[in-house]
Amino acid sequence: xxxxxxxxxxxxxxxxxxxxxxxxxELPEGCEDVTAFMGWDGIVVADEEAxxxxxxxxxxxxxxxGSCVKCVPCRVGTRVILEILNxxxxxxxxxxxxxxxxxAIAEMSGISLCGLGITALRPLAxxxxxxxxxxxxxxxxxxxxxxxxxxxxxLTAPCQNKCPAAVRIPDFIGLVADGKVDEAVDVFKSTNPxxxxxxxxxxxxxQDVCTRSDIEQSVCIMYLHRFIGDHAIEMRRRGIVxxxxxxxxxxxxxxxxxxxxxxxxxxxLAKFGHNVTVFEAMPAVGGMLRAGIPExxxxxxVIDQEVDFIRDLGVEIQCNVEIGKDIPLEKxxxxxxxVFVGVGAHVGxxxxxxxxxxxxxxxxxxxxxxxxxxxxxxxxxxRVCVIGGGxxxxxxxxxSLRRGCSEVSIVYRRGRDQMPANIWEIEEAEEExxxxxxxxxxxxxxxxxxxxxxxECIKMELGEPDESGRRRPxxxxxxxxxxxxxxxxPAVSQAPDLGLLEGSGVETTRWDTIVTDPWTMTTDVEGVxxxxxxxxxxxxxxxxxxxxxxxxxxxxxxxxxxxxxDETGAMMKALVDAAFAADGTVDVTGYTPQVAQKMExxxxxxxxxxxxxxxxxxxxxxxxxxxxxxxxxxxxxxxARKAVK
Numbered sequence: 001x002x003x004x005x006x007x008x009x010x011x012x013x014x015x016x017x018x019x020x021x022x023x024x025x026e027l028p029e030g031c032e033d034v035t036a037f038m039g040w041d042g043i044v045v046a047d048e049e050a051x052x053x054x055x056x057x058x059x060x061x062x063x064x065x066g067s068c069v070k071c072v073p074c075r076v077g078t079r080v081i082l083e084i085l086n087x088x089x090x091x092x093x094x095x096x097x098x099x100x101x102x103x104a105i106a107e108m109s110g111i112s113l114c115g116l117g118i119t120a121l122r123p124l125a126x127x128x129x130x131x132x133x134x135x136x137x138x139x140x141x142x143x144x145x146x147x148x149x150x151x152x153x154x155l156t157a158p159c160q161n162k163c164p165a166a167v168r169i170p171d172f173i174g175l176v177a178d179g180k181v182d183e184a185v186d187v188f189k190s191t192n193p194x195x196x197x198x199x200x201x202x203x204x205x206x207q208d209v210c211t212r213s214d215i216e217q218s219v220c221i222m223y224l225h226r227f228i229g230d231h232a233i234e235m236r237r238r239g240i241v242x243x244x245x246x247x248x249x250x251x252x253x254x255x256x257x258x259x260x261x262x263x264x265x266x267x268x269l270a271k272f273g274h275n276v277t278v279f280e281a282m283p284a285v286g287g288m289l290r291a292g293i294p295e296x297x298x299x300x301x302v303i304d305q306e307v308d309f310i311r312d313l314g315v316e317i318q319c320n321v322e323i324g325k326d327i328p329l330e331k332x333x334x335x336x337x338x339v340f341v342g343v344g345a346h347v348g349x350x351x352x353x354x355x356x357x358x359x360x361x362x363x364x365x366x367x368x369x370x371x372x373x374x375x376x377x378x379x380x381x382x383r384v385c386v387i388g389g390g391x392x393x394x395x396x397x398x399x400s401l402r403r404g405c406s407e408v409s410i411v412y413r414r415g416r417d418q419m420p421a422n423i424w425e426i427e428e429a430e431e432e433x434x435x436x437x438x439x440x441x442x443x444x445x446x447x448x449x450x451x452x453x454x455x456e457c458i459k460m461e462l463g464e465p466d467e468s469g470r471r472r473p474x475x476x477x478x479x480x481x482x483x484x485x486x487x488x489x490p491a492v493s494q495a496p497d498l499g500l501l502e503g504s505g506v507e508t509t510r511w512d513t514i515v516t517d518p519w520t521m522t523t524d525v526e527g528v529x530x531x532x533x534x535x536x537x538x539x540x541x542x543x544x545x546x547x548x549x550x551x552x553x554x555x556x557x558x559x560x561x562x563x564x565x566d567e568t569g570a571m572m573k574a575l576v577d578a579a580f581a582a583d584g585t586v587d588v589t590g591y592t593p594q595v596a597q598k599m600e601x602x603x604x605x606x607x608x609x610x611x612x613x614x615x616x617x618x619x620x621x622x623x624x625x626x627x628x629x630x631x632x633x634x635x636x637x638x639x640a641r642k643a644v645k
Contacts, residue, residue, distance in 0.1 A: 003131075007044075008044050030571055034641060034642075035640045036640045038056065040635040040637070041123075052131045052135075053085070054640075055638065057085040066155040068174070077107070108121055120636065150640075153636070153638045154636070155634060159209060162205045170632045170634055176624060176627035177628045185228050185231065192542070194260065196302050197289060220626050233305045252277070252337055253559070256342060257342035258285040258317055258319070259288050261531040263310055265552045268549055270310070272556040276316070277317075281323075282370075288345065296398070330503075333527060337559055338559055341501070341531075342531055343534045344533045345537060348364025348367055351490045359451055365393060366392070368399075383407040384400040385455050385487065393410055396489045405487070410434060414471075431604040440458065452485065454484045454485055458475050497512075498513075505525050520551070520553075532544035553566075571639070588631075599618070
């Protein structure tokens with residue numbers, strides 16, 4: 001019987017604050033059945049029923065399964081340790097075996113080539129130090145492991161765990177570094193079918209937690225996404241890589257919306273062998289990829305080329321079909337075994353100011369960008385005012401420059417540091433001479449003869465924090481001013497149009513989003529699943545992709561008559577998130593600094609002439625050099641569950 005204890009985050013070189021200083025680890029919600037776990041930072045025992053010896057054996061079995069076997073410590077050393085631990089588990093170990101374990105840890109420490117081999121020894125060393133009596137009892141034949149409720153395991157990395165699509169980032173980058181680009185594509189597409197798209201538009205939260213940043217700069221993960229995606233497109237175009245074919249012998253499934261969530265769901269359902277039909281209201285595929293992201297960031301040809309891989313799987317895509325209008329949702333439910341709702345946030349919200357609906361020249365940013373994405377490049381006016389501080393506002397402003405507008409301004413009620421837009425998007429807009437009126441808010445749209453002539457604004461100052469934690473903007477009395485303009489583009493917020501759900505019984509929120517299980521994406525109506533902006537509201541492409549894949553996995557279980565819920569998967573995600581949050585510092589000594597490879601970009605004066613793509617992409621040598629910067633900081637966590645009584 002093991003004592004409750006935690007060594008997580010308690011190493012001498014680590015900060016000892018909060019829970020970590022007391023030697024406790026609070027299990028997160030959804031992990032109530034976890035009795036103990038071992039991982040990269042130590043060992044946590046939360047229930048005295050846990051058998052540390054058996055968990056150590058299972059942990060090193062997982063280490064062996066996850067090892068790339070490129071170096072001797074992982075290929076040989078971890079196998080030796082596992083063989084000794086098996087003897088403990090089987091009751092054949094001796095005190096000499098206990099000594100051999102300690103010797104193996106000492107000999108292997110610090111010589112592995114990747115994070116898995118380096119950190120795998122830490123929890124075993126902690127287990128031998130903190131639970132030596134349990135190991136000795138097994139060695140003396142005085143103890144044996146009781147029944148276990150099974151184990152869950154997660155082999156991840158800081159970057160991979162942060163990715164909403166759970167892309168196997170160290171795996172695919174390692175393959176790129178070895179020049180195995182085709183294999184890298186296969187690994188990437190095992191969790192995300194859009195490397196070329198994501199490699200152009202992702203906000204790359206993975207790079208925010210890249211261990212390499214503790215040395216000099218994060219690995220440019222997003223640019224490597226694009227490199228392998230463009231490679232796959234070129235190989236398909238040249239016929240070098242034949243189209244993937246899947247025998248569709250499963251059930252009929254309907255997907256509503258050909259955006260990133262719906263297309264991702266279709267891709268994996270087709271790979272599972274199901275017959276998939278996608279219904280799209282717009283005349284072209286892509287959803288918010290095409291309707292919300294300008295071509296200077298994401299060319300439509302790239303969208304079409306990556307969607308072709310999905311068509312190769314036998315997925316049928318019907319455009320100009322609006323579910324709820326052309327075909328009732330109930331009809332889909334009768335004709336298809338399951339339905340996925342992946343409509344994007346295509347409805348722009350109004351500002352609610354005087355004159356907003358009175359004059360020609362006012363158009364919300366969502367509708368504005370959609371028209372441009374579908375081919376309208378006509379000049380809307382000379383002087384444009386965009387209201388908002390998010391990426392949609394930046395996109396609308398920069399798009400206006402490319403449509404020939406002579407003066408473009410952004411009005412935002414907070415300061416530059418509070419803008420929710422990606423900082424690099426803000427900087428590029430500044431380079432292109434977009435005007436920023438910060439700490440200002442519109443109060444009235446002005447017009448004459450039915451057309452916009454200007455916008456009255458008031459200066460703002462930051463007051464006390466609001467419910468989001470940001471300081472609330474407060475009007476400055478008597479500070480009104482006018483901006484002359486003939487086009488006003490509100491970009492304050494957007495939401496999905498869920499009219500298709502009327503009478504369906506599917507639960508929605510007051511924010512016009514669909515209520516789902518966060519892991520399986522099931523709604524409260526059997527056979528109906530949802531994901532992307534329809535659930536999250538306006539979010540990132542990669543978040544929509546992640547939900548589309550999780551929905552496909554759950555739908556496949558549903559269609560096969562299996563249990564839809566995945567308690568172990570949800571449990572491990574919550575546990576790994578908590579483990580990273582309580583993690584100690586990472587030792588990056590001994591690594592040689594390597595500066596990140598530069599992305600070549602068009603000059604600002606050249607960029608604004610048309611919608612040509614700004615970022616020029618990595619070539620083959622540059623990609624291999626950047627991939628070589630990855631230090632492969634894998635992290636493994638194995639958790640024991642309570643035995644079912």
